[in-house]
Amino acid sequence: MAKKKAIHDFYKMKKNGEKVTWLTSYDFPTAQFAEAAGLDMILVGDSLGMCVYGYKGTVPVTMEQCIVHCDAVRRGAPNTFVVGDMPFMSYQISDEDAVYNAGEFLKKADMDAIKLEGGTRVASRIKAIVDAGIVVIGHIGLTPQSSGALGGHKAQGRTAEDAAMVVEDALAVQRSGAQMLLVEAVPPEVAQYIAKTLTIPVFSIGAGKECDGQLLIVSDLIGQFQAFTPKFVKKYCDVATIITKAMKDYCEDVRQGRFPEEEHCYHMKEGQKEKFMEQMKK
């Protein structure tokens, strides 16, 4: 079994030009698969709101839901660097709230780090959490919790002016002490500039390949999430079709009397059937 990676390993990988592999997981079995597949990091994203609970977005997700899923993922992937995602309103109100809630991820679910959305506007939150001794991953570009304010789930930094603002956010995250950064839905040329400029590892989700690693949402990668597929997703399999077919086959077998078969039954022990029938007659 590979040794669990720590923050210094990701810095070493950036220095050596080795790409970090990062995927979301929300439950115990998927976390087991991710660890068996050798993922470097797992994110228990607040995307669980859409991928697990069927909400339209991430805004309704609560701290309690995040902790439950982080706890399950930790049990499934005890030797992987696992990141808890701070849900909407768990860090927006005050630095004190942010530190308290970040701490809950470590105390209740044994997370290795937390992630929160925003650049310049959350600089004091990042500093406060880092000062409490918690590893922080920033998240800039398209930040789904504030997609309303961004005018929808749109790519960010596509004009020179907007790109300069994304870079300003990246610098603010690093200056505040965050140890790593995720850049979402930003042109590759902008993300590459950020990854080259920052000393901390910079990861991409929909921001091209010139970053220090990649993140994808597992439900997109395996073809489980049905509502929509962002342009940056690559589907590696189609579990929706596989699972639906298995369920249809099961229904058909039951209806046609083909399931269960002999091999699926627990028969009575030798001689017990006759005894049982005798008893039933009395």
Ligand code: KIV
């Ligand atoms: O919640 C999540 O999975 C995320 C990704 C969209 C980056 O934050």
